[in-house]
Amino acid sequence: EAQVTQNPRYLITVTGKKLTVTCSQNMNHEYMSWYRQDPGLGLRQIYYSMNVEVTDKGDVPEGYKVSRKEKRNFPLILESPSPNQTSLYFCASSLVRDSKGQYFGPGTRLTVT
């Protein structure tokens, strides 16, 4: 089954404790991306990757890091989480051109206290 998986689905952590949210896709997509969803703000792109070892900032990259060492995986790293990073995070993947756009993972609900 074609899918994007994320782990963990739910995470509660404290300010400053480094964390990683994993993302994996099995569709051999070149493009992967991370979004955060906040009330009234929709989906905002954090980082994206056009292919292995190629990453770039999206619209809200501050406080986040990513890496793309393998085509299927695109982890999101929060080196020192802060309460303003409490949000719902989505990983997505796609071909460069696909009439169906991007395929999203199920989301990770992160709470930073």
Next chain:
Amino acid sequence: DQQVKQNSPSLSVQEGRISILNCDYTNSMFDYFLWYKKYPAEGPTFLISISSIKDKNEDGRFTVFLNKSAKHLSLHIVPSQPGDSAVYFCAASGYGGATNKLIFGTGTLLAVQP
């Protein structure tokens, strides 16, 4: 600056009636538009799309209309069903049909009352 806007945060309709969700954009370079549907505790899923060379695309109960001069698109759902209750996001891309760089609207919560 919000390039893609969904001005109605929520919409309530009766089962069997038409649901019309609206989306406005400001960037005239956008050439591909998509609608996604999101249920609670799930990721967004693709619903329907339209290229800027068309003004209408239909898929079953779902039709998307594009008015380029007004920079406006709308999603019509006819007839609406309770299972259509979800958040709907419109998204736009301006890279020659590429769909990897999408700009999303803020979403509209549709509630279909039985």
